[in-house]
Amino acid sequence: MxxxxxxxxxxxxxxxxxxxxxxxxxxxxxxTVPSIATTPWPLVIGLVVGGGWGAIAQKTGRWV
Structure with a gap:
């Protein structure tokens, strides 16, 4: 621990x-796009955007 x-x-x-x-x-x-709600793509895109933004913030030390 x-x-x-x-x-x-x-x-x-x-x-x-x-x-x-x-x-x-x-x-x-x-x-915003209800037709893709049943597919896994919104989560994949969210993980790419959120993970990428978090990794950049981790590397640079800033969110913006």
Whole structure:
């Protein structure tokens, strides 16, 4: 437990991108284009956008 907690805190921005931004992007896509709501593509796109944005924020230290 003492080794896992620092890892979580070091990668918190990436985890935020995956855990919060990815589902948010997927829900926005499902609401705007209802025909793709039954496919897995909104979640895949959300993971790419949220994970990418989180990884960039992790690397640069800034969200914007």
């Amino acid at each position: 003492s080794r896992i907690l620092p890892l979580i805190f070091q990668n918190l921005t990436f985890l935020f991108g995956i855990g919060f931004l990815a589902p948010l992007v997927a829900q926005v896509l499902e609401r």
